Amino acid sequence: MSAEDLPEESVMRIGKRCFVGNLAWRVSWQDLKDTFRDVGNVVYANVMKDDNDRSKGWGIVEFETPEEAVRAVNELNGVELSGRKMLVREDREDRDVKQYNRENGIPNSRSRRGGPPPRAQGRGTRAPPPAEGKSSGLQVVVHGLPWSYKDDDLYAMFEEFGAIDHAEIAYGWDQRSRGYGTVRFSDVDSVTEAIKSFDGYELEGRRVTVKLDKYA
Known part of the structure; x- marks a missing residue:
């Protein structure tokens, strides 16, 4: 277009x-x-x-x-x-x-680059609270991230797909990134688009995988 x-x-x-x-x-x-x-x-x-x-x-x-x-x-x-x-x-x-x-009275989406993430303002179909031991359908696990990535970078990577409740990099005992993180959206449509767009994507020489978190 x-x-x-x-x-x-x-x-x-x-x-x-x-x-x-x-x-x-x-x-x-x-x-x-x-x-x-x-x-x-x-x-x-x-x-x-x-x-x-x-x-x-x-x-x-x-x-x-x-x-x-x-x-x-x-x-x-x-x-x-x-x-x-x-x-x-x-x-x-x-x-x-x-x-x-x-x-024009249109709410601005807030990015982690400029402040805390938006809370529960997503579009699409909201998933019900998960039963114990089951997935909510709202969170993805992202593996293969560049070692330099921080929470802000992970948030910026996925914010185009919808409102994000949180985006967190996993760190080891030495405070170094473990190369993966989690992103929780406020609606399931955003999860679908995120997986479709970034699963298998090559980022800074690493192959990114994006999968539904089965435990959150």
Whole structure:
């Protein structure tokens, strides 16, 4: 779908920024800018880094217009950059989207990048409380995560599928990631989409598996 195919309101709400995941460690903000300028006028590009100045494997690209952001998602999602296939989608923290929502009385979804996760605001069919020893149908276990991923990164990875109650990385006794985590959604439709989209996905050289949590 192109920007021309979208109603004006939809284009406005998409905003001008894209989230770019699964970046190779050596990719810099300049590499991002050079890659994304093929689809539009890039006014801002940044690769997020940890406290040790190492790439966290994701970044943000902002364009001059929402139409250019739509084109970036359509044309660059899944394209290889430095040996890895980029994950390109709209940035849910886009300030233009939030301003538009405020002006039109639309609640903004809250990301772990900007505060605590939303509670029980999901769309779709809610599952009943689980019986003892049975799955609620709302939680997934995600294996094969990059070792550098923290709770915020896991949350950002899955937030496009619906409201998330929590996203947690499992840590060992040494406080290092064990390479897996859990994500709990507020509706079962989001779980289905998350599994369909990310089960078997390659992320930073690791094969991600996403399965329904049978015990939560």
